[in-house]
Amino acid sequence: MKRVFFPGSFDPFTKGHESIVLKAFDLFDEIIIGIGVNSKKKSMFPLEKRINHIESLFENKVKVISYNSLTINACKNHECTHILRGLRDANDFEYEKTIALMNTQISGIETIFMLSDNTYSFLASSIIRELYLNGADISKFVTNAQKLN
Numbered sequence: 001m002k003r004v005f006f007p008g009s010f011d012p013f014t015k016g017h018e019s020i021v022l023k024a025f026d027l028f029d030e031i032i033i034g035i036g037v038n039s040k041k042k043s044m045f046p047l048e049k050r051i052n053h054i055e056s057l058f059e060n061k062v063k064v065i066s067y068n069s070l071t072i073n074a075c076k077n078h079e080c081t082h083i084l085r086g087l088r089d090a091n092d093f094e095y096e097k098t099i100a101l102m103n104t105q106i107s108g109i110e111t112i113f114m115l116s117d118n119t120y121s122f123l124a125s126s127i128i129r130e131l132y133l134n135g136a137d138i139s140k141f142v143t144n145a146q147k148l149n
């Protein structure tokens with residue numbers, strides 16, 4: 001049984017995130033989606049709604065949890081062998097590379113990167129939040145808009 005840990009804020013979960021999860025099913029039997037909770041960083045969409053929403057999208061091959069520890073510790077606690085991250089562009093790569101190398105250095109856990117589909121490479125939760133705050137229709141970009149709040 002191969003299990004991977006997919007960490008993120010998922011505030012909200014977008015079609016870009018969904019595409020990474022779907023691709024990862026080719027490599028892993030089970031995906032644990034870890035929603036990182038930071039007491040200093042307020043989220044826009046309620047945590048419980050995000051958990052229920054993401055869980056409802058996938059059958060029981062995906063488990064959604066929240067964590068407020070180091071990602072490598074949450075990864076180990078949930079018995080995952082690897083961390084999964086999505087890459088949209090070179091900026092993502094530069095940022096992710098440093099974290100991934102550090103994570104391997106301190107825990108031995110490797111990170112697997114998957115490229116975003118071109119259709120979704122412009123999608124970022126931060127932009128979706130901005131659109132949502134200003135009343136724009138975000139339903140094209142998120143997996144199921146009406147369950148967000």
Ligand code: ADP
Nearest residue numbers: 007008009010011016017085086087116120123
């Ligand atoms: P974080 O705050 O940790 O970056 P996000 O929820 O923004 O959390 O993203 C979680 C993961 O999903 C990251 O690996 C990020 O690069 C990836 N990701 C975000 N948006 C997309 C997208 N449109 N396509 C592919 N991967 C994405």
